[in-house]
Amino acid sequence: MKQLLILPFLAMPAFADCPANPDIADAADALLEQAQAAPNEGAARGISGQLWELWATAPDEQAQVLLDRGMSARASYNFVEALDAFDRLTEYCPDYAEGYNQRAFVNFLRQDFALALVDLDRALERSPRHVAAISGKALTLMGLGRDEEAQDVLREAVDLNPWISERSLWSNHWAKSYR
Structure with missing residues (x-):
């Protein structure tokens, strides 16, 4: 009978619920204006x-550990470990945009552009003005051969931050019509 009482606890997830994301929208908007x-x-x-x-x-701290672990693994090109950390992060904190953005980056590096695009869209659903995710989406669309769409997305990123390094990929045709 004691064993039956333990079973419900074994079925519980390893983590508690992820707390709400900190509201960074105003701070991010102010930085984008700068x-x-x-x-x-x-x-x-x-x-x-x-x-x-x-x-x-x-x-929270648990999510930060997973994010840091994944980013460190990615920096070492240990994509299996990075994907595991980001999978766990997005499971634990499904509303945290950066978990999806980082997993997309790993898939981009693996040249799995279709999977990267899915996660970039998820990141942007949660954080629509995330310039890195927007520019990552443009690069991913280029990887998929969807260059015209990529230019439109890249323009969106450049509109938010005209100094992003990816601005050099914006075709001269598009850049001239922008000015």
């Missing part, structure tokens, strides 16, 4: 770093 007004790329680089700090701040 990036748009930045006088040069050097000034904008520091602002971009501050944006990354916002995006890479997970909802």
Whole structure:
């Protein structure tokens, strides 16, 4: 009988529920405004770093450990471990955009563009002005051979932050009509 009482606890997930994401929208919007007004790329680089700090701040310590573990594994090209960490992160915190963005980046590096695109769309559903996810989506669309769509998405990213490094991929035709 004691064994039957233990069974429900064994079936419980290893993690409790993920807390709500911190509300970073106002801070991110303010940083994007600063990036748009930045006088040069050097000034904008520091602002971009501050944006990354916002995006890479997970909802709690457990989520942060998974995010950091996945990013470290990705940096070491250990894609299996990185995907495992990001899978666990997105299961635990399904509303946290950066988990999907990071998993998309791993799949992009693996050249699995279709899977990357699915996760980028998920990230953007949760954080529509996530410039890194938007520019990642543009690169992913290029990888899929959907260049015209990629240019439209890249323009969206450049509109938010005119200093992103991917701006050099924006075709001259599109850039001229933008000015």
